[in-house]
Amino acid sequence: MGRLRLCWRAPARGRPPSGELQDQAIIGQQLSYRRLDRSRNVAALPIAGAAVSQPIPRRRIAGLDVAALGLGCMGMSDFYGPADRTQSLAVLDRALDCGVNLLDTADMYGNGANERLLADVLARRRDEIVLATKFGFVRGAEGEVLGIDGRPEYVARACDASLARLGVERIDLYYLHRVDPNVPIEETVAAMAALVAAGKVGHLGLSEVSAATLRRARAVHPIAAVQSEYSLWTRDVEHGVLPACRELGVSLVAYSPLGRGVLTGAIRRPDDLPAGDWRRGLPRFEAGNLAANQALVDALAAIAAARGCTPAQLALAWLLDRVRTSCRSPVRAASSGSTRTWPRHG
Numbered sequence: 482m483g484r485l486r487l488c489w490r491a492p493a494r495g496r497p498p499s500g501e502l503q504d505q506a507i508i509g510q511q512l513s514y515r516r517l518d519r520s521r522n523v524a525a526l527p528i529a530g531a532a533v534s535q536p537i538p539r540r541r542i543a544g545l546d547v548a549a550l551g552l553g554c555m556g557m558s559d560f561y562g563p564a565d566r567t568q569s570l571a572v573l574d575r576a577l578d579c580g581v582n583l584l585d586t587a588d589m590y591g592n593g594a595n596e597r598l599l600a601d602v603l604a605r606r607r608d609e610i611v612l613a614t615k616f617g618f619v620r621g622a623e624g625e626v627l628g629i630d631g632r633p634e635y636v637a638r639a640c641d642a643s644l645a646r647l648g649v650e651r652i653d654l655y656y657l658h659r660v661d662p663n664v665p666i667e668e669t670v671a672a673m674a675a676l677v678a679a680g681k682v683g684h685l686g687l688s689e690v691s692a693a694t695l696r697r698a699r700a701v702h703p704i705a706a707v708q709s710e711y712s713l714w715t716r717d718v719e720h721g722v723l724p725a726c727r728e729l730g731v732s733l734v735a736y737s738p739l740g741r742g743v744l745t746g747a748i749r750r751p752d753d754l755p756a757g758d759w760r761r762g763l764p765r766f767e768a769g770n771l772a773a774n775q776a777l778v779d780a781l782a783a784i785a786a787a788r789g790c791t792p793a794q795l796a797l798a799w800l801l802d803r804v805r806t807s808c809r810s811p812v813r814a815a816s817s818g819s820t821r822t823w824p825r826h827g
């Protein structure tokens with residue numbers, strides 16, 4: 482990851498002209514945090530680089546009206562070290578109170594535990610929530626990933642299991658988490674379409690797919706959203722998926738907008754991560770790479786300080802700004818040192 486170049490484009494000041502706001506259907510993004518003090522990410526939402534409190538912009542994902550910032554709930558049950566249930570529920574309520582309404586989970590997060598956690602807030606505040614979950618990863622009793630399953634019979638089973646854990650009758654946005662290489666995407670999507678027809682699911686999404694796969698899937702049934710990693714240090718989508726989404730009218734939901742925490746400046750050494758944190762195994766978090774990446778984070782922090790906001794807020798402002806700019810300005814160099822292992826979990 483040491484070769485990654487930070488491509489900074491300073492956000493324009495002020496709100497975009499109203500005509501450009503029409504273009505906002507393309508990107509939603511979901512940050513994630515587990516501590517209430519970090520709700521400052523949302524409460525002092527940065528627009529154009531300035532830390533000011535103001536309503537969160539809205540986006541549309543097909544027929545779903547969502548705040549431009551969603552809340553990813555993965556870390557509340559898995560991957561990012563220990564979490565506290567009471568604190569997680571307080572964060573969920575706080576996010577909803579701030580106007581965040583898109584909650585993102587998956588059946589594999591905590592092997593079902595994350596969906597069960599959300600059942601609590603869904604029981605109390607279902608009408609305020611646009612609920613997104615995912616299926617595809619199969620995990621064993623110890624949490625080990627056994628594989629990816631996109632077979633039609635599995636799709637139906639996975640959906641019923643998620644509905645039961647979540648305690649709802651309908652999932653608003655149902656994603657295929659990863660494509661099963663052994664099952665044609667057309668077959669998986671046809672099975673997902675049957676869930677829409679049955680009223681169990683509102684809209685369909687795909688996670689980490691290529692533009693070509695998106696096109697094939699969309700020929701079977703409308704795809705409302707593609708969810709992919711997208712942030713200042715992971716810009717792969719700009720080379721194929723994002724242009725395809727724009728062309729096809731599919732929303733892009735950007736996950737890990739804070740670079741899995743690094744862009745906040747809070748993770749400077751591997752030891753800043755708790756024991757057992759899954760990120761310790763990612764190449765970009767290894768000691769040498771992480772140290773090299775600090776130069777990028779320091780540069781981000783300096784720009785943020787000059788603008789009176791935190792690096793996390795600036796990273797979110799950059800993504801919000803991409804809604805207007807990514808189809809207009811030439812895409813600059815992205816993460817040439819991408820170190821992804823594939824498929825990634827999460």
Ligand SMILES: NC(=O)c1ccc[n+]([C@@H]2O[C@H](COP(=O)([O-])OP(=O)(O)OC[C@H]3O[C@@H](n4cnc5c(N)ncnc54)[C@H](OP(=O)(O)O)[C@@H]3O)[C@@H](O)[C@H]2O)c1
Pocket residue numbers: 511512513514515516519522552553554555556561585586658688689708709736737738739740741742743745747793825826827
């Ligand atoms: N489709 C997929 O394959 C996929 C893959 C990964 C993630 N996702 C989804 O995307 C969501 C977001 O991903 P992510 O969790 O990687 O997002 P992220 O926002 O890039 O990173 C979250 C990390 O940043 C930390 N953080 C947030 N605000 C902070 C602040 N102000 N100061 C210091 N640290 C801060 C959090 O710490 P604390 O938690 O300790 O507050 C957490 O460790 C997930 O929850 C999941 O729903 C999807």
